[in-house]
Structures are given as structure tokens and as C-alpha cells.
Amino acid sequence: MGVAAAIEYDAELMLRVKEGDGASFGILLEKYRGPVIHFLYRMVQDSGVSEELAQEVFLRVYRSRSSYEPTAKFTTWLFRIATHLALNWLRDAKHEKSQDRLDDDPEGGGTRDVADRRPSVEQSLLDAVKLEEVRRAVAGLPEKQRAAVLMHKYEEMEYVQIAKVLACSESAVKSLLFRAYETLRVRLAHLG
Amino acid sequence: MRCPIETRENAELLLDYCARKLDPEKAGVLERHIATCPACREFRDAQKLLWDSLDQWDAQPVSPDFDRRLQRRIEQEEQRQGWWRRLLSPLLTRPAVPLTATACLVLAAGFILQNPGGNVQPVADSAVVREVEQVERTLDDIEMLRQFDLVARAEESKRPI
Incomplete structure (x- = not known):
């Protein structure tokens, strides 16, 4: 009931944005700024790029306000835009060999990322190494599997919603997740 | 089980x-x-x-100026649209005009796309790049006109008879 009310509220806010209410856009931005940036950061693993992509996501939401129709959950629409932009960026970055930075020596291009995501300087070296392993393992997943895991694990989205975002069936999402978690369990088994 | x-x-x-x-x-x-x-x-x-x-993979802190940057981009976009709206407002009062203008632009874009070489000699890559940019701009203009047409029609329908 609470979830349904929240869904209606988001759609209601977006309909108000459609009517020209900027304050409602501000409420949606406040609510979803963090989740969208965090999702994009875990997808592209670059803080600067994730914020740029998030700006584009909200800009597109704002641009599309006049044609918005609440046919799906607002978050489904929002994450569909975010996923689309992230997958496009990853595809382009592949051509530019940006992905190589993930496999490079930490002294190389990836240094800034490693420093950026540390919550504090007091964090132990062991935790930093573990975190790096987790980051690499997730980055090593095929893009759709990665998106599915991030939406399932961190955004706590339902299978049906992830399916709508990724434009596939619910059973395909379950299959994606099963394979992704299987891969991650193997890659990160030594952390236990 | x-x-x-x-x-x-x-x-x-x-x-x-x-x-x-x-x-x-x-x-x-x-x-x-x-x-x-x-x-x-x-x-x-x-x-x-x-x-x-x-x-263990915590979320990233969001830059404090994120909202300000977004606001600036939205304002820039609205200013750009406002400029177009002012330029085209006399035309938008007559719904047939933007439709005609859109059709002309579509024809022009089609002509450019079908004759990529045109009269330009294939001597410099920069000329080709400029041409591609021009087509892209034309297509953007078509999209913008299409949107203005929708706005014009919406405004038309709101007017009391």
C-alpha cells in the first residue's frame, strides 16, 4: 500500500511538472538524485562521468515533461533513461579503450577513482583491497548483467521492474541475475 | 519442496x-x-x-553543485527555446505556416541527404564535416519546429471559440 502510494505520488509530481510546476521537479530531483548517481557510478565506475550522465538523465526527464504519461512507474522510466545512457557510454568508452583503466596498474589512470570512492582515509588497507576486488568483479560482468545486479542489489527493484527497464522478460532478468551472481560468487569467493 | x-x-x-x-x-x-x-x-x-x-561498496557522495549545474543547463535550454519561440511567434499564430515550414525543411534535408556531394568538390574533409553538421542542425530544427507546432496546436485548442 505504501509503495503504491509512493508510485502514485511520483507520477503525480511528474504530472505537476508537466503542468509547469518547477517545485515538483525539485522534489523528484531531491528524491532520485542520489539513487541515479550511485547507480550510474557503479555502472561506469567514474565519479565525474556518472554525474555528467545523471545531469543528462534529469535534463531528459525535464525535456520530456510535456509528453509524460504515467503508463509505468516513474522509477522504471527514470532508470530506463539512466541505463540507456550508461550502456551507450560504456559502448563508446570501449572503443576508446577506457575500460583498460580498470585493469591497469593502480598507479595509472585509475588512481583518481580509487581515491574518490574511499569513504575515509582511516579505512584499512584490507578493506580497500576487498572493495577494489568487488569493484573489479562487478565491472567484469557483461553490461546487462551488471545493470540487473545493481538494480536488484542496491536499488532493491523488483524483477518485473528490472525487466521493464532492460526491455526483456521477467524470466530473462532472473536468468541474468542468476548468472551474474554465480560469476560474482566464484570471483569473490576468496574474500570469505 | x-x-x-x-x-x-x-x-x-x-x-x-x-x-x-x-x-x-x-x-x-x-x-x-x-x-x-x-x-x-x-x-x-x-x-x-x-x-x-x-x-562494502558504499555510495559516492554527490557533488554539492550538482543541482546548480543542472539548473544552469535547464535555463540555457529554456533560453535557447525562448529565442526560437520569439523568432517564430508570428508564424505560430497561424497553424498552417509551421507545417509548411516543417515540410520545406524536410524536403531540404532530404535533398541534402540524397546529394551528399552536391556542388562541393571532394577536396577537403572539413567541407564534408560542415555538411554533416549542417544536416544535423537542419534535423534539429525540424524537431524543434515539430515541437513548436505541437505547442501552437495546444495553444490553439485552449483558446475560447
């Missing part, structure tokens, strides 16, 4: 259990099964370990 890892469909139960998304009743049934099934126990332990590892 079938062993959850025998089929992927049922493995979803274990994934949900480890994600603490399973309702208490189903969780109870699954726990009783896990107690007697070494394969499921292994699966659960590995998945819980993975879940804990993923939990």
Missing part, C-alpha cells in the same frame, strides 16, 4: 532469501529445507558472503 538450486526458477527463492526479501512464511519453509540440504546450504552461504561483500 524441490531443491532450489535444481532449477533456476526455484533458485530465485534462495536469492530472495539472502536479500531478505522473502516473506517470513516462505523463509521458514526454506530454512527447514536448507537444514537438510547441503547443496542449498552451500549456495546460501556463498550468496550471503557475496551479499556482504557487495554491501
